[in-house]
Amino acid sequence: MTARLIAPSAGERLGQNWIIENRSGANGAIGADTVMRSQPDGQTLLYSNDVIVALKHVQRGVTFDLVHDFTPIIRVMNLDFVLVGSARSVTQPDITALIRAIRQSPNLYSFASSTLGAVGQIAPAALAQALGSELTIVGYRGSGPAINDLIAGNVALGVLPVGLVLPMLAAGQLKAFATTSAQRLKALPNLPTMSEAGFPTVTFVGWNAIWGPRGVADETTRAVHAAVTETLKEPVIGQRLEQLGCTPIFETQAEFAAMLSREGERYGAIISAAGIRPE
Numbered sequence: 411m412t413a414r415l416i417a418p419s420a421g422e423r424l425g426q427n428w429i430i431e432n433r434s435g436a437n438g439a440i441g442a443d444t445v446m447r448s449q450p451d452g453q454t455l456l457y458s459n460d461v462i463v464a465l466k467h468v469q470r471g472v473t474f475d476l477v478h479d480f481t482p483i484i485r486v487m488n489l490d491f492v493l494v495g496s497a498r499s500v501t502q503p504d505i506t507a508l509i510r511a512i513r514q515s516p517n518l519y520s521f522a523s524s525t526l527g528a529v530g531q532i533a534p535a536a537l538a539q540a541l542g543s544e545l546t547i548v549g550y551r552g553s554g555p556a557i558n559d560l561i562a563g564n565v566a567l568g569v570l571p572v573g574l575v576l577p578m579l580a581a582g583q584l585k586a587f588a589t590t591s592a593q594r595l596k597a598l599p600n601l602p603t604m605s606e607a608g609f610p611t612v613t614f615v616g617w618n619a620i621w622g623p624r625g626v627a628d629e630t631t632r633a634v635h636a637a638v639t640e641t642l643k644e645p646v647i648g649q650r651l652e653q654l655g656c657t658p659i660f661e662t663q664a665e666f667a668a669m670l671s672r673e674g675e676r677y678g679a680i681i682s683a684a685g686i687r688p689e
Contacts, residue, residue: 413457416641423637446474450625460616464527464677470688480621482667484635487656489616490572490591491529494584498563505587505607520546522556522568529614533569533590535684536612573655590614
């Protein structure tokens, strides 16, 4: 959705027609492999999300190394996540009471995870390590099934994108306890962050970004970076992203590359400590 949102304007700035081709499957690994094997002429780019950082740690058969096989161009936007509970089965009024209950009976509080390597899997693993407890993380094939089971009370908790859960929060089907972002959210201003609740290591955001295959010329990457940056400054683009629960990111290519390295190490350490094995 966000790729299609920025493609027309960014392509126009480059004098090109950007075509979004979905290469779904294997949590984005099929699309990434396609780009890795393409010519480094700047004509084939990868638009993917934060899952790609953790993919080799949680999924078998990943053919690429994110650091060595791609050229990072630009992180486009952040996506905020919220810790939510089923209104049917989670009775605690706030994050303090919820954490107290999880400490006392961790086996009663399972977490729904929509995708391997996503914030929904990594954040509960980080929380378990911070608590010194074992928490059950239940894998689902997408956010839809995870949310359905949360509403039904078949699973207690989940860390999910704020844009997806706002309607369920408004309808009273889910309860929000904290955001995993570094700051409070404009959409839920009274909701504390996990850091405010005493868990700074459970600070995570999702994001979308653009890469090229290894070896793309600096001139090309700079041009794409500039075109996307100017597109993100358009008021109508910013408003639409806000409606989707996203925040445009304005950082240099070097800052993006440094973030990838830093988060890759961080995710790898959390996954290893949690004993998560590639599936």
